[in-house]
Amino acid sequence: MDMRKVLCFNFSVARSEPLDALRSLDWTIFSTGDLNEAKNLIDHHRLNVGMVFFGSLRETGLSAINDLFTARRSMEWIALLAPEALNRPDVCELISRRFYDYHTLPLDPERLQLTLGHALGMAHMLERSTACSDHKHEEEMVGCSPASLKLFRTIKKIAAIDAPVLIIGESGAGKESAAVSIHRASARCDKPFIKVSCNGLPPDVIQSELFGYAKDRHNRTQRPTKGRLEAAAGGTVFLDDIGNLSGDLQADLLNFIREKTIRSGNGTPETPIDVRIIAAAQTDLKPAVADGGFGEDLYLQLKSLTVNIPPLRERQDDIELLAKHYLRLFANGDGCPVQGFEPEALKAMRRYDWPGNIRELISRIKRAMVMCEGSSITSADLGLNDCHPKFANTLDHLMTLEEAKDQTEKEIIQLALQVTENNISRAARQLAVSRMTLYRLMYKHQIRSHWVEESLGIAARK
Numbered sequence: 001m002d003m004r005k006v007l008c009f010n011f012s013v014a015r016s017e018p019l020d021a022l023r024s025l026d027w028t029i030f031s032t033g034d035l036n037e038a039k040n041l042i043d044h045h046r047l048n049v050g051m052v053f054f055g056s057l058r059e060t061g062l063s064a065i066n067d068l069f070t071a072r073r074s075m076e077w078i079a080l081l082a083p084e085a086l087n088r089p090d091v092c093e094l095i096s097r098r099f100y101d102y103h104t105l106p107l108d109p110e111r112l113q114l115t116l117g118h119a120l121g122m123a124h125m126l127e128r129s130t131a132c133s134d135h136k137h138e139e140e141m142v143g144c145s146p147a148s149l150k151l152f153r154t155i156k157k158i159a160a161i162d163a164p165v166l167i168i169g170e171s172g173a174g175k176e177s178a179a180v181s182i183h184r185a186s187a188r189c190d191k192p193f194i195k196v197s198c199n200g201l202p203p204d205v206i207q208s209e210l211f212g213y214a215k216d217r218h219n220r221t222q223r224p225t226k227g228r229l230e231a232a233a234g235g236t237v238f239l240d241d242i243g244n245l246s247g248d249l250q251a252d253l254l255n256f257i258r259e260k261t262i263r264s265g266n267g268t269p270e271t272p273i274d275v276r277i278i279a280a281a282q283t284d285l286k287p288a289v290a291d292g293g294f295g296e297d298l299y300l301q302l303k304s305l306t307v308n309i310p311p312l313r314e315r316q317d318d319i320e321l322l323a324k325h326y327l328r329l330f331a332n333g334d335g336c337p338v339q340g341f342e343p344e345a346l347k348a349m350r351r352y353d354w355p356g357n358i359r360e361l362i363s364r365i366k367r368a369m370v371m372c373e374g375s376s377i378t379s380a381d382l383g384l385n386d387c388h389p390k391f392a393n394t395l396d397h398l399m400t401l402e403e404a405k406d407q408t409e410k411e412i413i414q415l416a417l418q419v420t421e422n423n424i425s426r427a428a429r430q431l432a433v434s435r436m437t438l439y440r441l442m443y444k445h446q447i448r449s450h451w452v453e454e455s456l457g458i459a460a461r462k
Contacts, residue, residue, distance in 0.1 A: 004026060004027045004028060004116075004120070005030065005045055005047055005048075005049070006027055006028070006029060006030070006047070006049045006050065006116060007030045007031075007032075007038060007041055007042060007047050007049070007051070008029060008030065008031040008032075008050075008051045008053065009032060009033065009038050009050060009051070009052045009053070009065070009068065010033045010052060010053050010054075010065075027113075027116065030045065030047070038068060039068070042068075042075065047075065048074065048075055048076065048123035049075065049077075049078070049116055049119050049120050049123060050077045050078070051077070051078045051079075051080055051116075052068075052077060052078075052079055052080065052099075053080045054079060054080065054081050054085040054091055065094070065098075069098055069339060074123055075123060076119040076120070076122055077098060077099045077119075078100055078101050078102065078103065078112075078115055078116065078119055079095045079099045079101075079102035079103070080104075081095075081104045081105065082104075082105050083104055086104070096343060097340060097342070097343070098340070100115075100119045100122065101115050101119065103115065125144065125321075140177065141155075141174065141178065141181050142318070142321055142322050142325045143315060143317075143318040143321065143322070144317055144318060144321055145315045145316070145317035145318045146317075147310040147315050148310075148315055148318055151178070151307070151309065151310065152181075154307055155178060155181050155185065155307065156185060158182055158307060159181075159182045159183075159184075159185035160185075160186070161305060162186070162187065162188075162276060163276075163304065163305055164257055164276070164278070164279070164301055164302050164304070164305065165182060165276075165277075165278045165279070165302070165305045165306075165307060166242075166279050166280075166281070166285070166302040166303050166305065166306045166307070167179060167278065167279070167280040167281075167306075167307045167309060168280070168281055168282070168283065168284055168306065168307070168308050168309065169280070169282070169308065169309025169310075169311070170309075170311045170357055171282055171356070171357065171359070172356045172357035172358055173309040173310070173311050173312065173357040173358060174309050174357070174358050175240070175280040175309055176195065176280070177358075179193075179238040179278045179280065180193060180238075182236075182278060182307075183235070183236040183238075183276075186236070186276070188234060188235050188236055191232070191233070191235030191236070192232045192233075192234070192235035192236070193232070193235055193236045193238065194228045194231060194232040194235070194236070194237050195237075195238045195240060196209055196210060196237060196239055196240070197240045197241060198239055198240060198241045198242050198243075198244045198245050199240070199241035199244045200244075203246040203248065203249055206245070206249060207249060207252070208227065209227060209228055210227050210228055210229055210237075210249075210252075211227045211252065211256075211262050212226050212227030212229070212230055212262065227262070229262055230262065230271070230273055232275050233273055233274060233275060234274055234275070235275065237275050237276070237277055237278070238278045238279075238280065239277065239278070239279045241281065241282070242279040242280060242285075242302075243281045243283075243285055243293075243294060247295070250294065250295045250298050251295065251298075253277070253298060254297055254298040254301060256273075256277075257277055257298075257301050258301075260272055260273060260274060260275075261273065277302075279302050285299050285302075285303075311354070311357055312354040312357045312358055312361065313353050313354050316350055317446075319346075319349050319350055319354075319361070320341075320346055320349070322358065323341060323346070323361065323365060324340070324341070326362055326365050327341070327365055327369070327377070330365065330366060330369060331369070337372075337374075337375055338368075338369050338372050338375060338377060339375045339376065340375070340376050340377070341376060341377045342376045342377065342378045342379070344378065344379050345368075345376075345377050345378050345379045345381070345382055345384070347379075348379035348384040348385070349379075349382065349384065352384055364382045364383060364384070365377075365382070367381070367383065368381035368382045410445040410447070412431070413427075413431070413438070413441055413442060413445065414447060416430045416431050417447070424439070
C-alpha cells in the first residue's frame with residue numbers, strides 16, 4: 001500500500017512545479033480547490049498529510065480551510081505561502097494554531113520532501129496513539145518520552161509472564177492503565193479484568209468482595225456470596241492501594257496466591273480459581289514491611305515483577321501528546337466546537353508540575369472543554385493562567401538543576417532566533433555554537449522551524 005500520499009488544497013495551476021518535484025520523489029498527489037472534494041479525498045484515501053496554498057486565498061477561504069481540520073483529526077498540515085501572505089495576521093494566526101510547519105515560495109523541493117516525511121511520521125504516531133479511542137477507554141496508555149517508551153517495553157515483557165505484579169506510582173500517574181495494558185497484552189486478554197479498591201472499605205467488606213463470603217453480624221455465621229476472584233476466573237484481579245489491606249486479609253491473599261484456591265466458609269471444600277493478581281501502591285512497600293505494617297511474605301510474592309510508573313512531571317515530552325489524545329477522546333469526533341489548544345496553553349501545561357498527574361490532566365481538559373468559548377483551549381480555560389513559575393512549580397517541589405538548565409537553554413535559544421529573525425547561522429554565532437549543535441538543541445526542546453526539518457535530514461544521513 002502506498003503510504004506517501006498528500007492532499008494539495010487550493011493549489012494554483014500556475015504553481016505546479018513543487019507538485020511535479022514531489023511526484024518525482026514518489027509521492028502520490030491529490031490536488032483540488034473544492035472543499036467537498038477535498039473531504040471526500042481525505043476520507044476515501046485515508047490521507048495523513050495535507051498542504052494548503054495560501055497565495056490566492058480571500059478572507060472567505062480561511063473558513064473553508066478550518067473545515068478541513070475536522071475531516072481527519074490525526075492529519076498533519078503544511079502551509080505553502082506566497083511572501084505577501086505573511087503580511088496577513090489572520091493567515092499567520094491560523095498557521096501558528098493549525099499547521100505542523102510552513103514553507104514560503106519559491107519552494108525548495110528537497111526541504112519540502114523532508115517536512116512531508118516528518119509530518120507523515122507524526123501523523124502516524126497520532127493515529128497509533130488514538131487507535132483505541134473508538135472504545136472510549138480513558139485508561140489507554142499514551143506517550144513518546146524515553147520514560148514512557150521504557151515503561152511500555154517493561155509492560156510488554158511482564159505481560160508474557162503469568163505471575164503476580166506490583167505497580168508503584170503516585171496518585172493519578174496511571175497505575176490502573178498499566179494494569180489494564182498488562183492484562184490486554186497477556187494470554188488472559190479475553191477473560192475478565194476486575195478492579196478491587198483496598199482503600200476506605202471495612203475489612204469484612206473487602207473480604208466479601210474478594211473471597212465471596214462474609215460474616216453475618218446477627219448470628220456470626222458466614223454466608224456465601226460470589227467474590228471478585230471467582231468472577232474473574234481465567235482473568236486478572238487488580239488490587240488498588242494494596243498497602244491498606246489488614247493483616248488478616250494479607251494472610252488470606254498470600255494463601256490464595258500460593259494455593260490458587262478459595263474457601264467459602266462453613267466447612268465448604270476449597271474451590272480452585274485461576275486468576276492473576278496485579279497489585280498497586282502509591283509508594284514502595286518496603287518501609288511498611290520494615291515497620292510491620294505489611295507482610296514480608298506477601299511483599300516478596302508481589303515484588304518479583306515490579307512496574308514503576310513515572311509521574312507526569314518527569315514525562316514532559318508526553319504532555320502535549322496526552323492533552324491532544326484526551327481532547328480527541330472527549331470531543332467524540334463530531335459536533336464539538338473545540339478543535340485544539342492555543343500555543344500558550346501548551347506552554348502552560350509544560351510549565352505546570354501536575355501534582356495530580358494524568359488524572360488531573362484529564363480533569364482540567366474536561367473543564368476546559370466546558371469553559372472554552374472559541375475553537376481553541378486557552379491556559380485560562382485550563383485554570384493554568386496564573387501558573388507561571390520560573391524555577392519552581394509548587395512550594396514543595398523545586399525544579400531540579402537539570403530542568404532549570406533545560407528551561408533556561410530553551411528560552412535563550414528562542415530569544416536568539418527571535419532577534420536574528422530565525423537566521424540559523426547568525427543565531428548559532430550569537431550563541432557561540434555550531435549550526436548543527438543549534439539544530440540538535442532546537443529538536444531537543446521542540447522549537448519548531450522548517451530549518452529543524454532540514455537539520456534532521458542532515459543528521460539522519462550521517
